[in-house]
Amino acid sequence: xxxxxxxxxxxxxxxxxxxxxxxxxxLTILEEIFNYPSHFDAEQLFIHIRNKHDNISRATVYRTLxxxxxxxxxxxxxxxxxxxxxxxxxxxxxxxxxxxxxCGKVVEFADPVIEKRQREICEKxxxxxxxxxxxxxxxxxxxxxK
Amino acid sequence: xxxxxxxxxxxxxxxxxxxxxxxxxxLTILEEIFNYPSHFDAEQLFIHIRNKHDNISRATVYRTLxxxxxxxxxxxxxxxxxxxxxxxxxxxxxxxxxxxxxCGKVVEFADPVIEKRQREICEKxxxxxxxxxxxxxxxxxxxxxK
DNA sequence: AATCAAGTTGAGAATGAGTCACGTTTCATG
DNA sequence: CATGAAACGTGACTCATTCTCAACTTGATT
Numbered sequence: 001x002x003x004x005x006x007x008x009x010x011x012x013x014x015x016x017x018x019x020x021x022x023x024x025x026x027l028t029i030l031e032e033i034f035n036y037p038s039h040f041d042a043e044q045l046f047i048h049i050r051n052k053h054d055n056i057s058r059a060t061v062y063r064t065l066x067x068x069x070x071x072x073x074x075x076x077x078x079x080x081x082x083x084x085x086x087x088x089x090x091x092x093x094x095x096x097x098x099x100x101x102x103c104g105k106v107v108e109f110a111d112p113v114i115e116k117r118q119r120e121i122c123e124k125x126x127x128x129x130x131x132x133x134x135x136x137x138x139x140x141x142x143x144x145x146k
Numbered sequence: 147x148x149x150x151x152x153x154x155x156x157x158x159x160x161x162x163x164x165x166x167x168x169x170x171x172x173l174t175i176l177e178e179i180f181n182y183p184s185h186f187d188a189e190q191l192f193i194h195i196r197n198k199h200d201n202i203s204r205a206t207v208y209r210t211l212x213x214x215x216x217x218x219x220x221x222x223x224x225x226x227x228x229x230x231x232x233x234x235x236x237x238x239x240x241x242x243x244x245x246x247x248x249c250g251k252v253v254e255f256a257d258p259v260i261e262k263r264q265r266e267i268c269e270k271x272x273x274x275x276x277x278x279x280x281x282x283x284x285x286x287x288x289x290x291x292k
Numbered sequence: 293a294a295t296c297a298a299g300t301t302g303a304g305a306a307t308g309a310g311t312c313a314c315g316t317t318t319c320a321t322g
Numbered sequence: 323c324a325t326g327a328a329a330c331g332t333g334a335c336t337c338a339t340t341c342t343c344a345a346c347t348t349g350a351t352t
Contacts, residue, residue, distance in 0.1 A: 021299055021348050043338075057302045062339065078224050082310080083338055098271055107271055117260050118282055125244055125253050127284040134280040136264055138273040167319050167328055189309075203331045208310065228339080229309055 038087040096134040242280040
């Protein structure tokens with residue numbers, strides 16, 4: 001997959017620039033993230049990796065998720081649980097989330113009108129926008145039968 | 147303050163309807179919330195209350211914050227920390243938050259255009275909207291000097 | 293290829309927000 | 323004002339995440 005190679009390059013050059021090491025653990029974790037559905041959490045991913053490779057510790061998974069989020073390969077977000085969710089954020093346009101409180105389904109959407117208003121609101125309040133997240137919690141209509 | 151009385155009435159009637167008790171702890175906590183700046187967290191409030199009244203336990207503060215959120219007197223939200231924030235949500239229109247990552251300042255804003263788009267997005271995805279939150283993280287321009 | 297300083301790792305202890313269990317206390321109704 | 327269900331306080335517990343630290347890699351340099 002093309003994006004994966006590009007992500008590895010991005011990671012490698014970030015590490016080099018910052019005198020950090022390109023370790024097999026970091027590569028393995030990045031690989032597994034590309035094999036894994038989006039909106040995963042650290043524990044899920046840790047267990048998935050544990051089953052395929054031994055000796056990658058929970059701490060390393062957490063540390064690497066932080067690193068990748070900082071570089072901009074991942075996005076860390078709060079989807080209304082008491083744990084963080086992550087998703088790939090590599091060469092992807094911004095989007096937000098619609099979350100069903102009944103079944104946990106997550107739908108992504110992007111809305112240029114909302115994006116534009118957000119920029120204007122920041123401007124008006126003398127603030128430089130760094131990131132934003134919009135979550136709409138609701139209930140799928142399909143749950144209505146009952 | 148007028149709103150406080152109204153909130154007490156709302157609490158009292160909710161409790162009555164559900165065969166729950168109107169306790170001095172619940173009243174005290176509600177009072178202290180009205181004396182306290184918005185966007186507080188449970189621990190802050192607990193310490194504040196601890197300093198004025200003894201014998202209100204941490205568990206009761208948490209339990210009461212949940213109760214008040216359920217009734218609609220408070221709104222529980224995630225402002226990008228690993229703990230929940232609360233604010234009064236009593237007779238107030240919906241608003242969202244602009245958060246400075248440098249100084250932690252929180253600015254509230256309401257935008258009818260964004261609200262409208264959100265309703266449309268829900269509609270389009272066959273979902274009934276229950277609640278939503280939009281957070282814009284940024285950096286106050288005032289931090290630019292230096 | 294061997295060396296070495298510095299970054300990284302694994303294991304498990306520690307932290308911190310929030311919840312739970314349970315014995316005791318308190319409210320609201322008769 | 324007795325009763326019994328609801329609430330309370332205490333402190334133990336949970337669970338996600340972070341920290342500590344000795345042992346191990348990495349990669350730049352001989």
